[in-house]
Amino acid sequence: MKTSPYDTYWNEAENWKWRLIYVCKEDPRVIVPKKPKWAGRTLNFAHRKSFLVLFLTILAVAIPLALHGHISNVIWWILFSIIIAGIIVFYYCFELSEK
Numbered sequence: 001m002k003t004s005p006y007d008t009y010w011n012e013a014e015n016w017k018w019r020l021i022y023v024c025k026e027d028p029r030v031i032v033p034k035k036p037k038w039a040g041r042t043l044n045f046a047h048r049k050s051f052l053v054l055f056l057t058i059l060a061v062a063i064p065l066a067l068h069g070h071i072s073n074v075i076w077w078i079l080f081s082i083i084i085a086g087i088i089v090f091y092y093c094f095e096l097s098e099k
Contacts, residue, residue, distance in 0.1 A: 020042075030043060031043060
């Protein structure tokens with residue numbers, strides 16, 4: 001994987017709160033690798049966009065769950081499949097942008 005010029009910020013311990021939450025205003029990335037990198041991605045909570053991404057992610061899960069009792073099972077599974085496909089496409093596009 002190609003190294004980013006922002007990895008120096010990512011490697012600094014003072015940019016990680018409780019070794020779980022990444023907060024760095026100098027790093028323009030909203031989504032960054034977790035520590036360790038194989039564990040996935042996290043948000044850079046120094047940016048306002050990260051809260052928007054978090055809110056939209058919660059909505060993507062909460063809306064289908066809220067509608068589950070009000071719509072038929074077929075529509076539920078179609079909606080669920082579209083959301084899962086969207087998450088997979090988003091993650092795949094993000095991985096391609098890192099290369």
